[in-house]
Amino acid sequence: MVVIYFLAILGFGAFFGRYTKTTKDFFLAGQKFSWWLIATSCVASLVGSYSFVKYSEMSFKHGFSGTYGYLNDWFWMPFWILGWLPIIYFTRTTSVPEYFERRFGRDARAAATVIILLYMIGYISINLVTMATALDPLLGWGKFNLAVIVAVICAIYVTAGGQTSVIMTDLAQGFLLLIAGVAILFLGVAYVGGWQSFWNALPGSFKHALPNFAADPNFSTAGVFWQDGMANSAAFWFMNQGIILRFLSAKSVEDGRKAATATLLVLMPLAAIAVCDAGWIGRAMVNLNLGQIPADVDPRQIFVVVTERICRPGVFGLVLAALTAALMSTIDTLINAVSAVTVNDLYRPYLARNRSDRHYLAAARWISLAAAGLGVALYPVFNQKSLYVAHGAFTAAITPPMVVAIVLGMAWRRYNRWGVLATLIGGALAIFASFARPGLLSPFRIGAVGDEYIRAYYGLVVCLVLGVAASLLSRRPEPQRLAGYVWGPQRALMRMFKGSEPNLAKGEVAACTTQLDEQLAEGTVRAPASAMRTMQARPGDLVLVSRPGWWHGGVLAAHARLGEPLPDGEPMRIPRDVLAQLSIPEGRTAHVEKIF
């Protein structure tokens, strides 16, 4: 089953390579995807290879509050939905370092590029290590062999299709994850004798949504709130390059917002249940003396123990495939993200300026292969506990500075170059210092909460203070650094993106027959006047031309700009580059939707 799964994903991902012709396609998938496709693929990326094992363990020990880490992101959404997404989308910013250069200057970009690349390359290796550790006991293929197999498969399809392949394979893997998780829940509930029996087998405190306040050093509301809810959730939405690229692949800001909303309100809760339910079932089985699970079973093994008992061989294969899906969907996102940062923030500005897009696309593909290769090469290094811990410390040290720098940069006009350097460098040094001198954390301690959680609280406060103080003590930023890069009216951002006044009149999708026009400029279409009236559109407006049908989610679509209207009854004139992306012959009907 796992071998079939590997081959299917490889073929599926490589198939979408045919739609990748430019660097915009490779990194942003042409910015044409529908919200539902982005949301479902996003779920697969956020469920890591360790999630099933880790969250089952936490849920076995702590109950329903094991989901807490998955369900505490919403507080950041005003900043993200109303601020960060429109800023990066409309200013055509493709990475955090690029944003830093435009907002603060070249040195801020260099600092951010180094930090993000170190973090992501290490993270590829760590994901390979955790995947191999989780899967090897089940498959027996050897840890390093598993790491190589998965890295090679991901590298092949990411290199072929870039972001489009990542999104399409993650879509399939997202469904697989959720189906496997739901299957475990229903099979488990049936195993323990039905819903009533399952519910009654769990003690009352086990059903609380939030863990103890600050009594447990390793899992408490106060600790998880600061480390996961504040630092890591913000890092996921604002700093994670893979997630940034994913949402920039949406056909519009509105679709990006819908995707984030669907992810957080529907799919994240489902994913939380999917990764936690083996722990709940395990607890019910122990309490009911079912399945011969001893009360002192190692919680780290509970996922495997429960799934082995409740799943028949075929379903167990599905669970193994879901575990693998969780890993591959995280690694492919990271490989594409490393390639994007390396090409856009290192190769293009410093190593090979003013080359053709074709050249940068080739470079992006080579870098994708190299990123996967480096991840495997570093496997033995990160397989040692000391380096694994060191990367954890590095992540803890860089997350608060990056998060504070992005949020202040976006939300506070007074924040400047000195402020961001103080935040990034001073903040990271202060956090590293707290490893050597844990006494620095003392003013921030809450009950028995462990240092790794309190360090996030300390880091966020120190970075905020450093950034604000350094900005106030130095000159105001130049006005040209602010336009479009700090919170402001969305209409101004749309004007910047479009190059003229946005047309916000609400129209309908128009259906037009197509006619190839070799004379038209690339990316321009001419629609009949009746279609323009249906869309409430004017010449110069941005539109999405797509093949009819919701099922392709935007894969068979292209952005274009409207030219002068044609007389009623004429077919829509369409250039070759747009027609090619729709994959329809001339004369067939296409849908046209005004963006603004």
Add this chain to the structure above:
Amino acid sequence: MEGTPLFTFLYHYGLGGLLFLAGMLLAWRAGALEFSTRSQRVWVIVLLVGLLLYLAGHAFFQFFT
């Protein structure tokens, strides 16, 4: 009171709610919330409804199970 389910709930939604409120207020002050457009009004409602859904879900399991 510290350590009770109510205190834990108030800590989470008190501090988190402050962040949420700060985000809404900053967006409004910066002009990023344009109530003149229907789409923006819808997004304000979606944000508030999302917060209420999480709050209601957490409250149910925290206090009524």
